[in-house]
Amino acid sequence: MADHNDPNAVNSIFSDIAISAADLYDFFGFPSADTDGGEKVVLALTFASIPSTGVFDTDMLYRMQISGDPRVAGPGDDENTLKGLLRYFDALKEKYLGPTTKASEIRVTFDQSQRATVKFIGFPGGSFSTVVDTNQVRSIQTPDGYSIKAYIGGRDDAFFNDLTGFFRSINYAPQFYHVPHTMTGSRELKIPKTLIELEGNHLFNRDPNDPDWGYHGKKRELPPGPLTWNGDKFARDANGNFRFVYDGRDCQAGININAIILEIPLRFITTAPERDRIVNCWGESWVLKAADKIETIPDHPFWLEHPWALIDAIKLDDELKKYKLVDTDGQPFADAALSEREDNRQLGANNFWLAPHFIKRLAHLGWGFGPSITALGLQTSFDHDNSPVSVHKTYSLVTAAFPRVKKTLFQRLNMPDDSWNPKGLDIPLRRPFEIFVPNVCAIDMDTTGTWPYGRRLEDQVATRFLSMFLDHTAELNGKKYHIELLNDQSLWDSAPIEPKTVPNPKKNDKEFLTDFPYLAEPWQ
């Protein structure tokens, strides 16, 4: 019938975009409490339980990249300049992407019988491969005599947060409205981001008559008219209280994930564990390319005929050439909050080129969160010129954004107490720019591995992320601000706000296990 080219005839157009097994959720990493036979590090990559909990997609390849490195100080405080920061990012780029650097890695694929093939590549003891059963704790013996614990299977989702509250804070319309896919400019609406409700922000303020709006997939029709806000103040109730955009609900409650959980001896990762106290790691999901699904094709013609087409990809080995990188995960919120949820920015460790974007995005967020923090009577690290209300502002020039976020970027994030540093070592407090670029989970083996020195299961990282916008040189009740301040119920009890709750739940909906694999059993 058609005498024309018609890809739309086979294109999926806009069917519902299904959750994919390639959707990575979280990367956890912390030193194991079990030090029998030497130090070990726990790594857990979690992702959507597709096709179902404990059942894995045979077209997927999951990859963990791991690099043991010494703890090094970042640029000194005298280098807190834009130039110094960009120089630091360049140096990191060389370290992660340079010709001599290559992380070790673990790859996991699944066969039709749901057994997992686990490949260990480029470790000091060599490379090897093994096959393990899924949904069971297994011990993998390495050629150099170490034992690695492995659990690859379904678990309860270890992430706990009020995701809807976060989306309300950034005016993310698809969480609350049916936004047509063609309305690509109507996702984060051009309304100031905020931690407390804006007066007259009818598009996102909570509806007391419909408290579940935005939760459990409950959405409304997108109203006609400009999707903006023209107010000039924060909303207050009759008692003069602000209204929190969060209510502390756990949106992940009752949800399962699939996971790859490993407990690995540090000596397997590095030959110098005394020197290499940082384990940098991140996860990736790859999906088999269509051409390689057809086994009878001996070689993919693309690589044979056009090796110049994708220069970076040429670095890949034969196995990875058959797959397409879909998602990466290192730091929580590195993509969701700091990259405006643009999928092509999910670059994992290789996010150096985004450094200028990171600074501009942080300034954009700061204009929203900074004034809300000030309104609550707290000190903010963001320079918002004493704005009485949140402002929607974007930057095209990093040089204009940088002065606003300088303190946010360079301040050392205080910890609530010394428990994170049980050995009492001289470990510098981490700074936001070090945490998010590169986008890796950097586990400090001399700490407990609590965020930002790794990520423990019980860490409330959503609330800790917000603490970046607090001024960590300020004090409250004689104590310096710290990353857990916003998770302190007493703070909210005395704040002029309703509801009087911490932003996100304080604990997971299921108790974590004290032993491997640590994540709770899946929900039935």
Add this chain to the structure above:
Amino acid sequence: MGAKQTDFDIELAQINSRIAELEGDALQLPVDRTKITKLAYLQYQRASLTGNLAELDIAERTLDEAIQHLGPDGDLYFLKANIHFKLHRLADVQRDLEASPDLSQSPPGRALKADLDFQQGRYDAARSEYETLIEEERTWDTLARLAYFNFKMGDFETADRLYDEAVDELTAKEMRHYSWVELQRGVVDLSRGNYAQTREHYQRAERAYSGHWMVEEHLAELLGAEGKNDEAEAMYRRVVARVPRPDFQQALGELYLSMGKTSDANDVLEKAHAAFLESAQRGEVHYYHHLADLYADVFENGPEAVKWAQKDLELRRNFSTLAAMAWAYYRAGEFSKALEMMNESLASGVKDARLFRCAGMIHKALSPNGTADRYLQMAAAINPNYENFHVHR
């Protein structure tokens, strides 16, 4: 024990099942946006998969109902625009795209607008937009669009590279799309007379997504081109039995003619002819091109060929409709008009063996100045077998 289900069977069953789940309440008031959009999409997908164009009407009715209740939603209009594009209702496509500013500015809307530009002979605009879209985001379908553009313009190397890149974007979750791209690559090779490579692509398409009539239909044409007429006939008969569309009946009829089976040919060609005319009487426009071809090539009825080619040309003035018009004039013995149309078609920059063959024939009818031979040589340079069996795509 029954035969193993094909990928086609499995997907069609899933679509049917999902439609059955939705049909009950998707149209109930108040209209649920998610359900009604999903239903229209599934109906469109079923029509595309089965090749049953009548089902596009069902999808369009669902869309109209949805738009009535939900307003000018970009996603709904995008689906509507795709239906209209499939049916050659290009003015409607333009209106659909304009109905929602969000749609016309979105990447899928822009890609469809570029397709429209291509169909209406605005080649530079089409190419430019495809290239811009690819620069913004490399999606398999835009790469395939630009590949097709280059194929038609005779840059086979670039087309091949772009198809390679399109394939490289496709994952194991998109095997039907991959199969479709392989068919397009086969068409490129077939147009150059590379039958072995064509077969490889078609076989790969079948392995990627088994049981699709579209693969059989392409294979049938290849068999016909290779002169394997009995196999081609058997395959076409299967295709027509599965998808009783007049364009496939036309292809079978023309194969019969090439085999000297005049009686069988007349039988199916008359059926095709009647169906094409019925479609036109219903106000449909998507078979004009076939009517022009049928009258010109099979019935050798110049005036009727001119009539239908003119109607098609009024809808979309592109190299293909201009060439059909030229050929119709040729059949009508109006060689000067034929040449005028052909020259305009050739000015598009398209390089196609059958187009050059028509140009050669028209020049031959006009004068013995050697231009005819030059065009026939150009046709042979692209495809030494350009006189072999082919269908009108």
